[in-house]
Amino acid sequence: MVNTDMLTDIINGSRGISAMIIFIVSFLMILSSSSVLNQITDSALGQITKTNDTFSMNGAISSLVLGLPVNITTVDMNNVQKFILSGDWKMNVDKGNLTDFTASFYTGPVNGGTSNHTHQLGDFRVDSNKNGSYTPIQISPDRSVSISGILVVGTNGNSAWNDVNATINVMKGRTISIDLADGDTERHFMGQQIYGIVKGLEI
Numbered sequence: 001m002v003n004t005d006m007l008t009d010i011i012n013g014s015r016g017i018s019a020m021i022i023f024i025v026s027f028l029m030i031l032s033s034s035s036v037l038n039q040i041t042d043s044a045l046g047q048i049t050k051t052n053d054t055f056s057m058n059g060a061i062s063s064l065v066l067g068l069p070v071n072i073t074t075v076d077m078n079n080v081q082k083f084i085l086s087g088d089w090k091m092n093v094d095k096g097n098l099t100d101f102t103a104s105f106y107t108g109p110v111n112g113g114t115s116n117h118t119h120q121l122g123d124f125r126v127d128s129n130k131n132g133s134y135t136p137i138q139i140s141p142d143r144s145v146s147i148s149g150i151l152v153v154g155t156n157g158n159s160a161w162n163d164v165n166a167t168i169n170v171m172k173g174r175t176i177s178i179d180l181a182d183g184d185t186e187r188h189f190m191g192q193q194i195y196g197i198v199k200g201l202e203i
Helices: 004-048
Strands: 055-066 082-094 097-109 117-126 145-155 158-171 175-180 194-202
Touching: 055 097, 082 117, 097 145, 117 158
Parallel strands: none
Antiparallel strands: 055 082, 055 194, 082 097, 097 117, 117 145, 145 158, 158 175, 175 194
């Protein structure tokens, strides 16, 4: 006949051992997870605490241009003509050199008029320094980058304006602004910047 007190001690001892095993396994799993998390965090921090000269990004054009005459001082938002700009853009930089920047977007009046058309931006050539050299393009730790140069603006797939002075600004890896020199495009964009968002960024 089994001694009940002895059986109770065995069961309690088994429970204690099982609990200890579970505790040890859980502790090791936490240490392992913490180690992996630290590695990921260190890797991510390593990317955002230094500049990078090789990266690619893309996004969407989503902007509004107001039909404003030159030197206007007040704007009647109810009656001013408005033009929607909607499309896509992409940028690639390799070892500090801009290898590609293109944008393609639809534009037309918000009232659905008949002047709908498309624009293409491409053949971007970065400004050189006074001595003819080029400053390497780098994206900053907060994911910002600014590039100035000249590009070609097309309309409906055909070249419309060549050698258009332009500045591209990406702010904190979230938004983009494209500033085209007003005089170089015959005021086609009314002296207003084209805005968009960043959808993808690889460093």
